[in-house]
Amino acid sequence: MARRTGAIPEVLFVCVHNAGRSQMAAGFLRHLAGGRVVVRSAGSMPAERVNPAVVEVMAERGVQLGDVAPKELSADQVAASDVVVTMGCGDACPVMPGKRYLDWELADPAGKGTAEIRPIRDEIERLVRNLLADFDVAVP
Numbered sequence: 001m002a003r004r005t006g007a008i009p010e011v012l013f014v015c016v017h018n019a020g021r022s023q024m025a026a027g028f029l030r031h032l033a034g035g036r037v038v039v040r041s042a043g044s045m046p047a048e049r050v051n052p053a054v055v056e057v058m059a060e061r062g063v064q065l066g067d068v069a070p071k072e073l074s075a076d077q078v079a080a081s082d083v084v085v086t087m088g089c090g091d092a093c094p095v096m097p098g099k100r101y102l103d104w105e106l107a108d109p110a111g112k113g114t115a116e117i118r119p120i121r122d123e124i125e126r127l128v129r130n131l132l133a134d135f136d137v138a139v140p
Contacts, residue, residue, distance in 0.1 A: 009037050010039075011081060012040045013039075014086050015086070017043050018072075019110070020051045020054045021109065021124065023041055023070075025128055027063040027064075027065050028061075029131070033139075041071065046073075050066075061125070088108060
C-alpha cells in the first residue's frame with residue numbers, strides 16, 4: 001500500500017447517509033487499528049443520527065457507536081485521506097489525483113432489522129481487516 005513516507009495512513013469511509021455502512025467500517029477500523037490509522041467517515045446526504053440497529057449490532061462486537069454522529073462529506077476530507085472507501089455514494093464523492101479509491105458493494109442496512117444487518121457488519125469487518133493487512137497493520 002503506497003502512502004506518504006513515515007505517515008500514518010488516513011482512511012475515509014463514505015456512504016450516502018453516514019448512518020450505517022460507513023459508520024460500521026469506521027468503527028471497526030478505529031477498534032482494530034488501535035490508533036495506527038487515522039479514520040474518518042462522511043455521507044453525501046447525512047442522516048440525523050446513526051441507525052440504532054447498526055449501533056446495536058456493533059455493540060455486540062464490542063464497538064461502540066452511540067456517541068458518533070453523521071457528518072457531511074467535504075472535498076477537504078477526501079484531500080486529507082490516503083484511501084477513500086465508497087459504499088454506494090456514486091458520483092457524489094469527489095475524485096482527486098493521487099488518492100486510492102475502493103468501492104465496497106454492500107447492502108444498505110437502512111430499514112433492516114438486526115438479524116439482516118449482522119451479515120453486512122460481518123462483511124464490513126472482513127473488508128476492514130483486509131485493508132489493515134494492506135497497511136501492514138497487525139490485528140489481534
